[in-house]
Amino acid sequence: MFSTLDFSVIPLALPAIFKGLAFSLELTLIAMIGGVILGTLLALARLSGGKWLGRAAKFYVDIMRSIPLLMMILWFFFLIPLLTGQPIGQEKSAIITFTLFQAAFYSEIMRAGIQSIPRGQVNAALAIGMTYWQSMGHVILPQAFRNMVPVLLTQTFVLFQDTSLVYAIGATDLLKAAENAGMLYGRTVEMYLFVSLIYFAICFALSMLVKYMNKRIAIIR
Amino acid sequence: MIQIQNVSKWYGQFQVLTDCTTSIAKGEVVVVCGPSGSGKSTLIKCVNGLEPVQQGKIIVDGIQVNDPATNLPKLRSHVGMVFQHFELFPHMSIIQNLAIGQVKVLGRSQDEANERGMKLLDRVGIKSHANKFPGELSGGQQQRVAIARALSMDPICMLFDEPTSALDPEMISEVLDVMVDLAHEGMTMMVVTHEMGFARKVAHRVVFMDQGKIVEDASKDEFFGQPRSDRAQQFLSKILNH
Amino acid sequence: MNYHWNWNVFFQTIPSGDETYLAWIIHGLGWTVSISLAAWVIALVLGSVMGTLRTVPNTGLRLIGHAWVEFFRNVPLLMQLFIWFFVVPEMLPRDWGMWVKQDMPAKEFITAFVALGLFTSARVAEQVRAGIQALPRGQRNAGLAIGFTQAQTYRYVILPMAFRIIIPPLTSEFMNAFKNSGVAYTVGVWELIFVSRQMVEETGGQVIESLIVPTVLYILCAYAANQLMAVIDRRAHVPGFIVAK
Numbered sequence: 001m002f003s004t005l006d007f008s009v010i011p012l013a014l015p016a017i018f019k020g021l022a023f024s025l026e027l028t029l030i031a032m033i034g035g036v037i038l039g040t041l042l043a044l045a046r047l048s049g050g051k052w053l054g055r056a057a058k059f060y061v062d063i064m065r066s067i068p069l070l071m072m073i074l075w076f077f078f079l080i081p082l083l084t085g086q087p088i089g090q091e092k093s094a095i096i097t098f099t100l101f102q103a104a105f106y107s108e109i110m111r112a113g114i115q116s117i118p119r120g121q122v123n124a125a126l127a128i129g130m131t132y133w134q135s136m137g138h139v140i141l142p143q144a145f146r147n148m149v150p151v152l153l154t155q156t157f158v159l160f161q162d163t164s165l166v167y168a169i170g171a172t173d174l175l176k177a178a179e180n181a182g183m184l185y186g187r188t189v190e191m192y193l194f195v196s197l198i199y200f201a202i203c204f205a206l207s208m209l210v211k212y213m214n215k216r217i218a219i220i221r
Numbered sequence: 222m223i224q225i226q227n228v229s230k231w232y233g234q235f236q237v238l239t240d241c242t243t244s245i246a247k248g249e250v251v252v253v254c255g256p257s258g259s260g261k262s263t264l265i266k267c268v269n270g271l272e273p274v275q276q277g278k279i280i281v282d283g284i285q286v287n288d289p290a291t292n293l294p295k296l297r298s299h300v301g302m303v304f305q306h307f308e309l310f311p312h313m314s315i316i317q318n319l320a321i322g323q324v325k326v327l328g329r330s331q332d333e334a335n336e337r338g339m340k341l342l343d344r345v346g347i348k349s350h351a352n353k354f355p356g357e358l359s360g361g362q363q364q365r366v367a368i369a370r371a372l373s374m375d376p377i378c379m380l381f382d383e384p385t386s387a388l389d390p391e392m393i394s395e396v397l398d399v400m401v402d403l404a405h406e407g408m409t410m411m412v413v414t415h416e417m418g419f420a421r422k423v424a425h426r427v428v429f430m431d432q433g434k435i436v437e438d439a440s441k442d443e444f445f446g447q448p449r450s451d452r453a454q455q456f457l458s459k460i461l462n463h
Numbered sequence: 464m465n466y467h468w469n470w471n472v473f474f475q476t477i478p479s480g481d482e483t484y485l486a487w488i489i490h491g492l493g494w495t496v497s498i499s500l501a502a503w504v505i506a507l508v509l510g511s512v513m514g515t516l517r518t519v520p521n522t523g524l525r526l527i528g529h530a531w532v533e534f535f536r537n538v539p540l541l542m543q544l545f546i547w548f549f550v551v552p553e554m555l556p557r558d559w560g561m562w563v564k565q566d567m568p569a570k571e572f573i574t575a576f577v578a579l580g581l582f583t584s585a586r587v588a589e590q591v592r593a594g595i596q597a598l599p600r601g602q603r604n605a606g607l608a609i610g611f612t613q614a615q616t617y618r619y620v621i622l623p624m625a626f627r628i629i630i631p632p633l634t635s636e637f638m639n640a641f642k643n644s645g646v647a648y649t650v651g652v653w654e655l656i657f658v659s660r661q662m663v664e665e666t667g668g669q670v671i672e673s674l675i676v677p678t679v680l681y682i683l684c685a686y687a688a689n690q691l692m693a694v695i696d697r698r699a700h701v702p703g704f705i706v707a708k
Binding site: 354 | 605607609610612702
């Protein structure tokens with residue numbers, strides 16, 4: 001049954017596969033950085049005590065978290081051209097969607113992280129004369145980030161896997177590249193197996209990193 | 222009843238028990254004491270096979286505990302154990318806690334188990350709480366239930382692993398009273414505890430452990446009269462002068 | 464933005480038949496719910512078994528549980544679906560493969576919920592393991608000390624409490640099963656995402672209408688799943704027990 005498999009097409013397809021992989025990684029990285037920054041701001045908005053601001057942030061987070069990502073990808077892909085009057089392409093649309101979508105999830109993580117820092121830390125920072133923003137920037141957020149690194153990475157692990165969903169709008173990520181190459185050479189089965197292996201290797205490495213971080217942080221505490 | 226012969230145990234490289242030997246006769250009450258980390262809790266967990274030992278032999282009622290062929294569940298069903306943190310099953314009511322072992326392990330009927338359970342709850346003074354859940358009881362009450370649970374299996378001997386050290390001071394005596402009654406009835410008991418008052422009152426012998434070794438194994442009068450080892454003397458002066 | 468709203472689009476008939484779009488969406492919802500629930504059953508059963516195996520004393524069994532989790536957790540769901548749909552039939556003996564490809568009834572639906580179920584089972588297994596490990600170690604000892612076997616200790620002592628502890632994370636996995644079910648459109652199941660995309664294409668620009676109704680239905684599904692789990696949580700509540708976290 002395996003006799004019909006022919007992996008000799010893989011070297012031919014490698015350049016295209018790498019291009020797809022590069023986009024998957026690029027999307028992950030941009031959405032992670034953008035998502036963490038935006039998410040931290042959302043978390044601060046929710047914790048600010050400002051009624052209107054806090055509610056708006058909560059509404060945004062709740063909406064993003066209750067709608068399937070696949071649906072969100074379609075929304076942005078079809079809606080942005082309606083709003084701006086011109087299509088912006090699958091790749092850009094994907095980057096915007098993922099950043100805004102992931103921000104909601106990162107914000108929940110950062111909120112938990114900030115809340116895990118004892119109230120006394122803020123008081124101590126304020127007592128030595130820091131402003132609110134200084135106490136956040138120098139005292140609270142650095143501690144919150146450090147505590148949350150494993151959880152943030154776990155979210156990134158989910159994010160990386162989710163990038164495969166850009167398939168829905170035809171952006172050429174790792175999975176789509178495999179499909180294209182499979183069709184081009186008539187070797188879909190081999191391509192899917194090969195790309196699964198790439199996904200597995202990356203995700204496994206990432207999950208090992210999370211495990212390692214968890215252990216290290218457990219020791220620091 | 223219980224024989225511990227040349228038992229040694231390691232956690233990885235670290236040796237927690239070194240060549241421990243002692244025995245407990247039928248009807249005897251033996252108190253095991255010693256500073257924290259001395260291995261006394263580990264030793265008592267070895268008696269019913271909750272902790273494996275790497276060397277030596279433990280024999281309970283003629284059955285070798287650390288023999289792979291031994292049916293441990295069967296043996297444990299005759300050996301009652303009371304834990305430091307009570308370990309009642311939080312999702313079951315008090316009476317269910319007492320009945321579950323009787324029904325599932327001893328094969329008694331639910332009615333029979335409940336009846337026996339109620340009798341024992343009455344005895345430890347918790348009958349009115351039979352349908353509550355463990356989380357609704359105070360620590361002292363929970364520990365008395367735990368003793369009743371162990372008794373519900375009609376044990377041939379009882380192991381107590383620091384039964385009062387997780388309790389608030391005012392609750393300690395209610396638990397000790399139950400244990401004293403039990404001792405007076407002739408139950409074979411091995412008790413890891415710091416309660417020297419209890420030891421004075423009912424113990425026949427005291428075993429003193431330090432750094433995984435049995436340093437002193439003497440009759441109660443000898444131990445409280447003049448312990449032979451310096452460590453035991455230091456230990457006694459520390460906890461008695463409080 | 465110059466958008467021409469037309470809610471009547473839902474009462475137009477689809478080009479490929481005499482159903483209205485509204486009826487089609489309701490069918491789509493039916494498929495979404497069916498896939499999600501069927502997958503959840505698989506995930507709960509296999510996830511519980513595998514998560515439990517990861518905590519037993521036997522090294523071999525632990526390894527099986529671990530391998531299961533790593534295998535199904537480290538490849539994206541969509542990729543796994545493609546593997547089951549396009550690759551596995553090629554790996555089967557020739558006759559079986561032909562049968563799967565040509566004659567198997569409802570093969571798109573079955574492949575989709577099996578793939579989603581297995582993917583989710585790895586995540587459920589992680590939660591079950593965490594729940595078991597969150598229990599005080601003394602509970603296992605207490606079970607063994609009254610003479611329970613390992614299996615009885617799990618059945619009567621460990622699992623009843625572990626499952627109560629993990630109801631909140633299981634709730635979000637249950638909701639995730641609904642959210643993730645959309646990938647089934649890629650193998651041709653006519654569920655909500657599929658219908659939604661078709662509507663965008665066929666109605667010539669009624670984008671918002673086409674997307675908003677399925678979106679609301681998804682939110683309602685997630686809400687229903689959440690409420691169902693909340694009912695279970697209340698029923699399973701143990702008086703006096705506070706989850707220590």
